[in-house]
Amino acid sequence: MEEVLAIMVVGMLFIGLPWMILHYVTKWKTSATITSDDEVLLEELYNLAKRLDERMDTVERLVASDDPSFTPVKRLLANQETDNQQLRELEQMLAEKKGAKS
CATH class of the missing domain: 1.20.5 (Single alpha-helices involved in coiled-coils or other helix-helix interfaces)
Known part of the structure; x- marks a missing residue:
């Protein structure tokens, strides 16, 4: 035993x-x-954030045209080089990934 x-x-x-x-x-x-599902989710969130940023620009432009004393909230601006660098890198990575899948 x-x-x-x-x-x-x-x-x-x-x-x-x-x-x-x-x-x-x-x-x-x-x-x-990171899984492929996570990558898809991140891409969707990125596209959603881009669309929301464009909508904020539109709203700020409309409010500024109605009220000359309006000052936009401090946030990332679409045409600043330092803000756009990371977005360009992300878009380049997404484009390379889509090119690799094709």
Whole structure:
């Protein structure tokens, strides 16, 4: 009976423990990457944010035409070079990704 128990403990120590560690390391590495569903969601959110920014520009332009004392809220402006750099990089990455899929 003690021999069976010893064999089980040795088996669990040399087979079960490494298998469990490698299993969870593999799970951890695969979960650290972004999935294709996440990429689609990010692209949709990016397009939505772009549309909302264009709408804000339109609203601010309309309000400014009605009220000359209106000053727009401090936010990212569409034509500032520093603000647009990250957007251009993101658009370039999306274009490259779409080109790779085609």
